[in-house]
Amino acid sequence: MTITKLLHFVAIGSTAALLATCGGETSATSVTAPTSSTTTTTTTTTTLPAVYGKFGNGVQVSMDGQTVVIRTTDVPDHTSPYFGAGNSGYEAPQTGMVVNPNRIASQTIVFRVPVSPSAAAASDTPLGPMGVATNGVVLFNQYAAGRMPLTNEIFSFDRFNGHPSPSNQYHYHVEPLWLTAKGKAAFIGVLLDGFPVYGTQDENGSAPGNLDGCNGHVGATSDFPQGIYHYHIVSAPPYIAGCFHGAAGTVAG
Numbered sequence: 001m002t003i004t005k006l007l008h009f010v011a012i013g014s015t016a017a018l019l020a021t022c023g024g025e026t027s028a029t030s031v032t033a034p035t036s037s038t039t040t041t042t043t044t045t046t047t048l049p050a051v052y053g054k055f056g057n058g059v060q061v062s063m064d065g066q067t068v069v070i071r072t073t074d075v076p077d078h079t080s081p082y083f084g085a086g087n088s089g090y091e092a093p094q095t096g097m098v099v100n101p102n103r104i105a106s107q108t109i110v111f112r113v114p115v116s117p118s119a120a121a122a123s124d125t126p127l128g129p130m131g132v133a134t135n136g137v138v139l140f141n142q143y144a145a146g147r148m149p150l151t152n153e154i155f156s157f158d159r160f161n162g163h164p165s166p167s168n169q170y171h172y173h174v175e176p177l178w179l180t181a182k183g184k185a186a187f188i189g190v191l192l193d194g195f196p197v198y199g200t201q202d203e204n205g206s207a208p209g210n211l212d213g214c215n216g217h218v219g220a221t222s223d224f225p226q227g228i229y230h231y232h233i234v235s236a237p238p239y240i241a242g243c244f245h246g247a248a249g250t251v252a253g
Helices: 003-009 050-054
Strands: 060-064 067-072 109-114 119-123 131-133 162-164 170-172 187-191 196-198 216-219 228-232 244-246 250-252
Touching: 109 131, 109 187, 228 244
Parallel strands: 196 228
Antiparallel strands: 060 067, 067 109, 109 250, 119 244, 131 187, 162 170, 187 196, 216 228
């Protein structure tokens, strides 16, 4: 069910259901692996891939051996009601928005992801950060706290589709509209397994086809003209990724 359809079925105003949103637990459940697999050759890289130059908004990116280290404060570079009145980043809630009681606060989050990602047995994405966008905002999976659907949480999303958790960690579960406004095939960020995330379209402007169980496929992008496995944003669950295609790195903070 798409987000648009979902909004027709849920009544606005379920504020109480928002009080326990977006848990940060990291326990996982089993997932169904993609029906097809891709063999990826592991290579040794001594320089930071150029695609990481697209990270901004104060995000710090460096290399540590064969690991890319990404440090972020998780503060978005766009306005939101969650900055709170009086903050320069504040804007009034859009019509129909149910603002949750949490607020945006600077974090200290460190991702360590493989510089040369390779395919592995599919593994589940955690609750909490599973990746990071180019503006430093962390990416969450398709679930609310307790691995429940986003049915109620959707009403608490600001106009760019983000909101903060009870620990004041701002994040996107679904299409980050601030970033896809720059291009529907834009590079959005990376997940913990090091594979990139792109917008709702392929490089040629068409809707991505043949997405596997993790919500990705192999193809050429402007950043990887030789082709690479990558995830795509879609309008229905899992929205960003249903599982990790490669071995996940770590996140702390």
